[in-house]
Amino acid sequence: MSETPRLSRKLSAIAESATLKVDAKAKSLQAAGRPVISYAAGEPDFATPQFIVDAAAAALQDPANFRYTPAAGLPVLREAIAAKTLRDSGLEVSAGQIVVTNGGKQAVYQAFQAVVNPGDEVLLPAPYWTTYPEAIRLADGVPVEVFADASQDYKVTVAQLEDARTDRTTTLVFVSPSNPTGAVYTPEETRAIAEWALEHGIWIISDEIYQNLTYDGARATSVVEAVPEVAGQTILVNGVAKTYAMTGWRVGWMIGPAAAIKLAANLQSHLTSNVNNIAQRAALAALTGSQDEAEGFRRAFDVRRRLIVEELSRIPGVTVPRPLGAFYVYPDVTGLLGREWRGRRIDTTLELADLILEEAEVAVVPGEAFGPSGYLRLSYALGEDQLVAGIRRLEALFA
Incomplete structure (x- = not known):
């Protein structure tokens, strides 16, 4: 045998x-x-709010939704995502800089695939979401943990990042608000980290999936809002799952420089093609409808x-x-x-x-x-x- x-x-x-x-x-x-x-x-x-469910039900009556659509996402949804990004992250982007993905998790995976090469070191503030190190390894990168304990409110400092940086460091993961800690970086802390990444030519993959869930007057300042110049080396990851109770609908997205997004769109064209059109229509309703x-x-x-x-x-x-x-x-x-x-x-x-x-x-x-x-x-x-x-x-x- x-x-x-x-x-x-x-x-x-x-x-x-x-x-x-x-x-x-x-x-x-x-x-x-x-x-x-x-x-x-x-x-x-x-x-999930009923008006979003109703939008999905209405989408079932349109045969156009039963066909292949652009792998990067429905144009009307990408326009809505661009408007949301300007409103909440302070960044003006075109629809061509957006790829709609099967949940935020696919966006995270594709972001690392787009910017990480074999042997690249990716600085990963810890505590971290369990998927990040595995997604880095799947891109043949090397996760480098940078730990901040409870005494720091689980937030890393520029000094810690600089201590961990080597000549193989190419990418930083930035998450605010954080899963698993709920920590939110202040605008000043965010600016300092973004300026450090800009100075050293380091990609930032910024997961903003919880950006609309903040408390006690806190606001999740985006790295691209804190330092607009860093947008050219930043990929934003987001989605409808957490804000709108839509985890099972599987609609996320990634936003970034056109060259990186083109690579991710090419990958997705072979990996999954377009996200379910009914779910995309539901996400469109979520972003453009009442936020009450x-x-x-x-x-x-x-x-x-x-x-x-x-x-x-x-x-x-x-x-x-x-x-x-x-x-x-x-x-x-x-x-x-x-x-x-x-x-x-x-x-x-x-x-x-x-x-x-x-x-x-x-x-x-x-x-x-x-x-x-x-x-x-x-x-x-x-x-x-x-x-x-x-x-x-x-x-x-x-x-």
Whole structure:
């Protein structure tokens, strides 16, 4: 019998999304009848606004939507994205600088493919979203973690970036508001980082998917607004998923210099071609219709944010920086490590998350999914009653 053909070494080295893995495990336990409360999912629990659903239903009556359309996206949607980018990111772009993608995740993947060459080093502020390092490796790049802890509100400094820069550094990942921490860089911090990247000719891949979810008067300043000159070496990534509760519709986009966007559009023409036209029409309605319901979502998240910070802060050994954006808290739980809980010695947050799921039937994502151990990510994109009930279980476990 002949040997089984070898599989791809590159893909074999890629780890499964830790957040999706934890969420899937929680849902499996729930399906088996376990009363698991999950803080793992990175998606709003609200229904997509009805006017967006109605736009999709209307699109089903137009046979033009049943055919191939431009791989880079419907022209009318790209125009709407350009208007949104000018409004929220302060950058004027043409439709030709935009590619509509199957969710923000595809935009992230294609952004790295467009600007990273084999062996290039990509500075990756940590804690980071679990997909970034894998997407960098898929582009044959080398992720270089730059860690900022809770004492820095999880925000890296120019000095840290400069210490990590080498002659192989070509790209920086910038995310504000952050997944997993909810941290929002101030306009001054954003400007300093953008000026540093401009000085050294470093590409910026800026993920702005949470830019409309900020609190306490904070605003997510775009790098291209802070330093307009950096637009020539910046790719913006965004989408409708988080703001409009449209995670399953799978519509994102990337914006950047024409040459880089052309490469990404060429890749997409072979990879997926156009995004589902019905979903594109729904995204168009989201961007051009009333923003009242999206603002209602934001206000509801703000109430939950305050609640979860207050409740988690009651647990001895847990430190909770107050997030200013997104819908996550990222508590420092090092005070719970190196101890025995329910007869088990717990030294890492991987072990801690397992203990919490088994003993309290609460699903959280350990810090190892986003960088160093010592932290947990909890999404507050769930109802207030469940949110409080889950924290009560944690209080009982760590009493």
